[in-house]
Amino acid sequence: MFKKILIANRGDVALRVLRACQDMGIATVAVHSTADTDAMHVRLADESVCIGEAASAQSYLNIPALISAATITGAEAIHPGVGFLSENADFAGVVAAHGLTFIGPRIEHITAMGDKVEAKRTAAKAGLPLVPGSEGAIADLDEARKTADKIGYPVLIKAASGGGGRGMKVANSQDDLAEAFSSARSEAKAAFGDDTVYLERYLDNPRHIEIQVIADAHGNVAHLGERECSVQRRHQKLLEEAPSPALTPKERAEIGKIAAEATRAMGYLGLGTMEFLYEDGGFFFIEMNTRLQVEHPITEAITGIDLVVEQINIASGAPLSFTQDEVRFNGHAIECRINAEHPTSFLPTPGTVKDFHAPGGPGVRVDSFLYSGYRIPSDYDSLIAKIIVHGDTRAHCLARLTRALDETIITPMPTSLDLHRLLVRDADIASGAYSIRWLEENFLPNQQND
């Protein structure tokens, strides 16, 4: 096992990895930008290294600085967290070239899944059902037209390098196609430096359901059930739950088995998430994330498995601590993402936190780096806290979540807490009757944008 791990990230995920290391008796190295000198992950780590200026490109994305930090502190492995370099195959390669262990999947799988066109090809080969769409990248408008005619409108033009819901445009008919095609390309170019796009049928009213998979280097593979992530705005998740209120036990067992078999067929290593759209009883693969997910705690809550500990074990060469047959799903869990942003306009609201009070009591977990007096920098993602609640049943979980949200205090800035307080009391949430469009249609009717 590793003696020392460097955590190449910040915020709640840096704390999450730090806690797993501490539970395992592994020493930790935090890295931070000049904007994060007072951050909680820096305060709680055994050692810390400043790796550059506030801008991510100069710090959390600065590969030479990260490698130097690992070398001078004698860290043996690097955990990339979520976001930043977590799905960057070049980084994983440089880490390995310096004799360090990258806590994540094999480089070939990061590369394949990082390009969504290649990801769909790999998924199809591994036996996963796909959203009907183009065979590969779409070269020009003429090809887009032909493909759209074949699969039928509405269609979605998506960036091959896409992420975070960006570079995605809907065309409802041939009339919209030229505009959607060129704006998807220019958005993709601006956001990812790559204007490669592909085309998919735009599903009317699907749910987003993803499967957590995990594999070690000894041939052990398992799935850890699904997460329902349909409560979204601008294609970004806001509230997640496990299990999904939409699936029957039979559907759950089937898609879990399909995902685990695909994981084995790919020769995948480590933790991964296969994302599907689910409509009329059918599953359609959209992408695979080759890293820990923000919403992983709800899987931990219902399985009792520490996913970060498993990740570290797998990277050190140890086998999974459980077999598929030993996985037991227990009760229901929901995660609310609390962002420092206006609850309906979603404009970021960074600034100094005056009061922070986290909820507590049975079944409540809070993953947050906030403290009273902490200054939320404007340079990074707006996620400031995750409230994760576990209950015996879905109704029990919702009752606990309602009290947990009501106990929480974050002042003075507006956050998404207010929106979550409305959501948890909503009849459609109570009955589980929602799809990926539900939030925008019901709570943000003037904000639908694709």
Ligand code: ADP
């Ligand atoms: P990203 O990597 O940018 O998050 P995804 O491919 O995971 O992109 O899609 C993000 C979200 O966009 C999905 O959860 C879903 O809400 C919506 N979406 C993606 N593909 C489709 C599609 N073919 N039809 C309808 N909605 C889609």
